[in-house]
Amino acid sequence: MPAPEPRPALEALRAQVSRLEGQGRRRRGVLPFGVPEIDGRLPDGGLALGALHEAAGGGHDALNAAASGLFSAGIAARTRGKVLWIATRQDLYAPALQQVGLSARRTIYVAASSDVDVLACFEEALRHQGLGAVVAEVARLSMTASRRLQLAAETSGALGIAIRRWRRQTDAADFGQPTASVTRWRVSVLPSVPLPVPGVGRSRWLLELIRARAGECADFEVEACDAKGRLAPCRLALPAALADRPDQEAAGDRRARA
Amino acid sequence: MDADPDGDRAGLERLALWFQHRIAPIVAPGPPDGIVLDTTGADHLHGGEAVMLENMVTRLKESGITARAAIADTWGAAHALARYDRGRITLVPPGEMAAVIADLPIEALRLPVDIIDGLHGLGVSRIGPLASLPRPPLALRFGPDVARRLDQAFGRQAEAIVPVRLQAPVQVSRNFAEPISAAETIARYITKLVPPLCAGLEEREQGVRRLDLLLHRVDSRTEAVRVATAMPVRDVRRLTRLLCDRIETIDPGFGIERMVLTASLAEPILHRQGISALIEEEEADVSNLIDTLANRVGMQALYRFAPVESDVPERAVCRVPALAPEDGKEWPDHWPRPTRLLPHPEPIQTMAVLPDHPPVFFIWRGIRRRIRCADGPERVFGEWWKGDAELTTVRDYFRVEDTSGETFWVYRTGDGEHGETGSQGWFLHGLFE
Numbered sequence: 001m002p003a004p005e006p007r008p009a010l011e012a013l014r015a016q017v018s019r020l021e022g023q024g025r026r027r028r029g030v031l032p033f034g035v036p037e038i039d040g041r042l043p044d045g046g047l048a049l050g051a052l053h054e055a056a057g058g059g060h061d062a063l064n065a066a067a068s069g070l071f072s073a074g075i076a077a078r079t080r081g082k083v084l085w086i087a088t089r090q091d092l093y094a095p096a097l098q099q100v101g102l103s104a105r106r107t108i109y110v111a112a113s114s115d116v117d118v119l120a121c122f123e124e125a126l127r128h129q130g131l132g133a134v135v136a137e138v139a140r141l142s143m144t145a146s147r148r149l150q151l152a153a154e155t156s157g158a159l160g161i162a163i164r165r166w167r168r169q170t171d172a173a174d175f176g177q178p179t180a181s182v183t184r185w186r187v188s189v190l191p192s193v194p195l196p197v198p199g200v201g202r203s204r205w206l207l208e209l210i211r212a213r214a215g216e217c218a219d220f221e222v223e224a225c226d227a228k229g230r231l232a233p234c235r236l237a238l239p240a241a242l243a244d245r246p247d248q249e250a251a252g253d254r255r256a257r258a
Numbered sequence: 259m260d261a262d263p264d265g266d267r268a269g270l271e272r273l274a275l276w277f278q279h280r281i282a283p284i285v286a287p288g289p290p291d292g293i294v295l296d297t298t299g300a301d302h303l304h305g306g307e308a309v310m311l312e313n314m315v316t317r318l319k320e321s322g323i324t325a326r327a328a329i330a331d332t333w334g335a336a337h338a339l340a341r342y343d344r345g346r347i348t349l350v351p352p353g354e355m356a357a358v359i360a361d362l363p364i365e366a367l368r369l370p371v372d373i374i375d376g377l378h379g380l381g382v383s384r385i386g387p388l389a390s391l392p393r394p395p396l397a398l399r400f401g402p403d404v405a406r407r408l409d410q411a412f413g414r415q416a417e418a419i420v421p422v423r424l425q426a427p428v429q430v431s432r433n434f435a436e437p438i439s440a441a442e443t444i445a446r447y448i449t450k451l452v453p454p455l456c457a458g459l460e461e462r463e464q465g466v467r468r469l470d471l472l473l474h475r476v477d478s479r480t481e482a483v484r485v486a487t488a489m490p491v492r493d494v495r496r497l498t499r500l501l502c503d504r505i506e507t508i509d510p511g512f513g514i515e516r517m518v519l520t521a522s523l524a525e526p527i528l529h530r531q532g533i534s535a536l537i538e539e540e541e542a543d544v545s546n547l548i549d550t551l552a553n554r555v556g557m558q559a560l561y562r563f564a565p566v567e568s569d570v571p572e573r574a575v576c577r578v579p580a581l582a583p584e585d586g587k588e589w590p591d592h593w594p595r596p597t598r599l600l601p602h603p604e605p606i607q608t609m610a611v612l613p614d615h616p617p618v619f620f621i622w623r624g625i626r627r628r629i630r631c632a633d634g635p636e637r638v639f640g641e642w643w644k645g646d647a648e649l650t651t652v653r654d655y656f657r658v659e660d661t662s663g664e665t666f667w668v669y670r671t672g673d674g675e676h677g678e679t680g681s682q683g684w685f686l687h688g689l690f691e
Contacts, residue, residue: 094563130542
């Protein structure tokens, strides 16, 4: 990519806007993904700390939030300090979070009784100094609520992740509504990396950056979190048709016999 | 397990307080293994002496303590009977005591070990013969203890029970000339009540675990606010904040004329040295956040997961309090585990080749999924030590990925060959990414 030409007028305008938004005082740094393709698309080269981010699953995962949950756990694993995980339905399996680097010693779970409680606890936790990340599973997130959360996160510097998890597939259309979150991600599963031997390979995700404040939307194909919560770019640019070829399916059937 | 005399003594003291609360006012712990109660005038409240003893022993048994109980005219006799009589419960009618304890061994007399040994050397092993010996030679040889214990046991010499006393909780209160009802006013007086409470706690070097705020209304009703903390706290701002968060639950009615703030559960604050090394990083303290959240959702709704040594997936995790000490254990990392574990495994319809092939497809929640690739089986055996039903049971877990890329954790109950290992039905237990 050629280096952009310096445009002093635009830079001055950007500086003025960021001063108006009060970001200059509260710049908290970023948490890079470690994948240049993704970090290059995000302002400042990573997920902003002291900000609210949203994640949701695509397809059936909008209800189960398994991939988006693991994606969030991978991000939380790379922060420092305790992690608070707030949900109304608690069905996370802690050994799986340990496998992406989020130790059970660091994670405190809050079982809230309603979405209102989730948001109240979320805001309270985001205001607290000293947490690495706060993850909350909510269905509805209004503009007002998300703005409160964003302001709360700015005061403390904690990373807030709202996992959007709905009860019905039709409710998932709610993800199009605007909120004050800084980035918004959709995580959809792709067929896993084909292995030369029978078995299930490393999972792959389609990460859609649907919204980024001061950034542009983008799609990434990545390999799922490793044992330290890091993503990896898909090196094997196999077209999907190749992975789903009939002979591959036959190989899949043979796989468990080993 | 090592002996813990200090812990035993503290436990006896707590138990004595419980007896004082339930049975009779004069109670003293008798270390190392007993509690003495003066039940004079209290037995009829519990349905008579026999019923009372039976009740006490049953209640202790329910909480895991095997106890023996005896009632006699004197402390000495009751002590001897509870420890050296055959029955679990012994009742001695007034006046018959001398005959009953005469047969008991002299160890029952609360005498030092060297005196007991000396008496055995004289050929005395029962209380009856000892009591009939002439006193002056005994006193000359063993000192005054033998005569004193004998007189105490037979009721010729009085013995006082020094009762345990419950330390009164730290309490502060405030009366109002004019009843108050506005939320701001209540908040203002809370901020005035908390500092003297903390000062009182500081004198005792304690911190509060549970705090009760009682608000007496002008119509003789009482509103109560209770807050609890995960660790002992003596911080004015934190306690004020916890109480003020709950003001909205107070119904002041026509006004509040008296506020009482009690530290109903206080514990010593353990001071800890701060980290001074350069390489270690101080872990931020989250206990104040835990308290604030617990105030809203309840202390039991905040927890961490901790490993349990079990291969059965749903038994491998247990919930521990959020600030429980860490034991450094981790789950083994042999096999991938699903992100979401269903609370109950859900039955699925499958087609699979027995005995050890993954399904070709399965139907879950009305959706049919073709399986593209699979890992497994991972065999989990039943835990025979939990019950006979698990003696032979087996689960075969497979990690299966369908054509769209979604990955599931399914299992078959049974090994696919032997009927006694399970019903051979298929279940979906978890969802990977």
